[in-house]
Amino acid sequence: MLLSLLSRRTLEVDSRDSYGFTLRPQHIQRYREYTNIYEEEEEERSHKWKIFLERQAQSSQPIYSEEEHKETVQARDTESKAKTVSENSWESDDSSGEKSESDGSTECTTEKEVQLPGELQKEVQPSEKPEKKLQLSECKKELQLSGEPKKDEQLSGESNKEVQPSEETAKEVQHLEDPQKEVQPSEQFDKQQQLPEEPVKELQLSVELEKEVQHSENPEKKLQLSEHHEKDLQLSGEPKKDVQLSGESNKKLQPSEKPEKEVQHLEDRQKEVHPSEQFDKQQQLPEEPVKELQLSEDPVKRVQLITEAEKEGIFSKETVKVQSWGQIRLSLGSIETMMSFRVKKTNNMDDEQISVSENHLPSINESGSSGRETEEEFEEEARVSETTDDPTRDPRVDSATGDDVSVEPFFPWKEELECLVRGGVPKDLRGEVWQAFVGVKARRMETYYQELLAEETDAGGNKEHSNSSGVPKKWKKQIEKDIPRTFPGHPALDENGRDSLRRLLLAYARHNPSVGYCQAMNFFAGILLLLMPEENAFWALVGIIDDYFEGYYTEEMIESQVDQLVFEDLMRERFPKLVNHLDYLGVQVAWISGPWFLSIFVNMLPWESVLRIWDVLLFEGNRVMLFRTALALMELYGPALVTTKDAGDAINLLQSLAGSTFDSSQLVLTACMGYLAVTEARLQELREKHRPAVLVVVEERSKRGRVWKDSKGLASKLYSFKHDPGPLVDETEIIKGGDAPSDGDNSHLGPPSSNLDDLLGGLTTDSEVESLPDLQEQVVWLKVELCRLLQERRSATLRAEDLETAFVELVKQDNRRQLSARIEQLEQEVADLKQALADKKEQESAMLQVLMRVEQEQRITEDARRSAEQVAATQKYAVHVLEEKYEKAMALVAQMEKKVVMAESTLEATLQYQSGQNKALSSPRSIQNQGSSVESPRKRTGLLPFALGWRDRNK
């Protein structure tokens, strides 16, 4: 069991590519073959990008600095601090004794924080974002306003009515009303100064109040504000006990207790309490003074309630934790700027307000107003006070739009970038480059994502309000179902990864209810999350779904259906043979291309290819790349498809071939270079042509009318009829517009799913036909009409032929363009090769030089060898000569020996002779001679062995 688990694991590890995605077992081998190529390509492109980005960095000053990022971080810090401060002040305020009752762990941290209230206030003001500043000042103003009248009131007695007109909104009046009633006790308390700690706490609270206002991420800031006022009130309520002690009247006590309870209510229900409700409660409360008293006497309970509410509510960990927004590197700033112009442009066309809210980059003031705008946009409840404030802000906003629309600079390096993108984006840059392409920064609205999440958690936690906000249940359920089915087993999609995915999808569903959640988005969100921080991924997803794929993933999926018809058109145009074959097999192109388009090739192609396609798609900012890639796939695999003999085989083959398109460069280049004629303009034209048909079907489908089937059948029959429908339809429309005004507008408004459909529609639904009373007249008229139509048809076919020839011409031209592109490519290749050749030659010459040097050296050594040989030879010769001499010498020696022997024998003979004579003579002189003669042979014999020994040694 364990073993099998283990083996499966290792198998799983083996079968993942470098992005961590599973590979199909049949593709592992091919993937391995391609990994080296991928690595080489990656190296090359990261080098190219590096150069490009360095150049960019040099040529253009970075436009955005880190400042903004810092700001957000600071804001976050201060927010959390403010939160803790507030908690603590609640506790300390209620009663110092009860502190120990509440959560010990939070206390430790909060106590530290509380020491900083003064500092915090200082810090917050510069670091906060302007939008918050605005609110802050507003809040201060309100405080002042509400404070001042109080005093007046106290002095002048009851004067509610005087104050009301000075206020701008009912809500604020509401705030005011409470303080008014409470002023007295607090004033008294101030005068009394019985508790020296209290004023300090009040200071803390005021700090907290400001913080809280900044902290508020919920659009309904006003309400929050009001709450905080009430908190304030509660504080001022504290002294009321003193008041009570000092013998004040019950009448004054009642209102002073009231806000305490109110705060409880508010805290419990969080921010979504409707002002009116709030008010009602206020009204009711005074009638139950006893209860209130009890409540006020039970501060422990209250503290608990409040802390609970805080834990569950908007300040939940999630909101704080989720703020994951990262800037992209500065070197991509210029790309970002270029792309953000695209964002603004499209948005300006769509909705001016959005563009306004998205122009928060240039100046701080603007971003302040933009924040406001978004809040308003998504605010569901009307906030009267906001609208009264708006006139002061509007002019600024307007000027901001004016500024941004006017300038759209030219980027000379765009083409270079395009080439680079087609070559692929390096892995480590991809996340950021994609963000730059989609214009994440330009799309981003501060705090918007957090607000979406906060509303979501809010709606989830508080079931009372789930009807007003929150993602519809069906999407939530679907998301829950799909999260574990999104790249199952991918290492990055662990518990945290899935949580981010969930948040992202829920936030998107909230952001755009017209799309909500559609299967496939889970994959997109997953990819984006693998490449960038959560909030960035959210904005990228927003860009892709709301902008690039607008209308694609909505409930009716209209655009995706339209695109399928467009693609089929293009297929018929480009690969008539293939489409004929598929028709023969009964295979519809859309069966296969539909899933391709809807998933943007995710899970359909190998990952490297998917990402390369996304590179180009996100760069271009439209769906052209989808079409080009699909056409390229058909080009690559069409020849194989033509050989298939039944539908199943064809589809299987295409699926498996597409799934093993590991040569991503070939695919992307074929797509980009081979289908230059497939442009956004052309696609738009074709979409316009096909959209009405889809709309009709969708409409009738929703009506569930029986007509659907028939009309669809007719439409599809007619559809298969026309092989070159584009120009034809235009033509017939022109003809109709020109020749048949009697048709009226019906034909144009009717469902022009095809040209013939149109004609028939014009024929049958013609109002003139119905208006004619007499049947015979009708017949006559119809005959005439028929003739006219036949004529028209004839002329139409003629013109169609003309157009066809023109079209063929166009195609030729297009081919020429394609060819020229190819030629360019080839030329470049040739140039590259030449360069390579030159390099090789240089290398060769260098090698030759080296060789020559080596040869020279060799020669020298040869010479040396030769001379050495000569020397050796001479030495040998010398030896030889010496030997000869030696032999001669030896011969001489031998001769000499012989002579010696002879001499000896003669000597002996003479000696004998002499002795004979001496004996005869026997004289002393002869004895002397004898002695000397004896000595001399001894000498000779001594010499002889020596000579012999020498000779032996020489031998």
Add this chain to the structure above:
Amino acid sequence: MGCSSSLPDRRSGRLGGLNNVENSGAPDSKNIRVKLVLLGDSGVGKSCIVLRFVRGQFDPTSKVTVGASFLSQTIALQDSTTVKFEIWDTAGQERYAALAPLYYRGAGVAVIVYDITSPESFNKAQYWVKELQKHGSPDIVMALVGNKADLWTNREVPTQDGIDYAENNGMFFIETSAKTADNINQLFEEIAKRLPRPSSS
């Protein structure tokens, strides 16, 4: 069931394909080719049923189907006819229903799947039955499948409900489990048996 187990897919698949094309349009009674479409709520296990049938595998964490996916499998019946199923597995989410006609048009078999632990998916199955009765081919063979039978402890749709509904609508009913492979082959064999045989002339 009285049916032999499915043959190794490749050999018989190729044979069937060839035969069909040779007889183009008029397939003989021995080799039948049929388009089958799987419909049903998201997450009921459509893809798992197909994977179990075609590859004999079960993956508890299978991927979300986007659009549709295609697989084919050939089985041989006892009377030595082979049936090649060309299976279109569709996406379950409601809005993808807009694309479903593309896939069920011209289909000879529709397998409508629900999850026996989810009454909602049973409702959705009934929606699909109605949709097909209106817009599908008139002689389409429909099967109602209650999947995830292994989770019978959490059953929320009684078997009898499925049987009754299927009977009232002239469908074939079976409860399966892609996880345990229970009744998966039987499902397809039973469908194969019910296919209208082209008259051998």
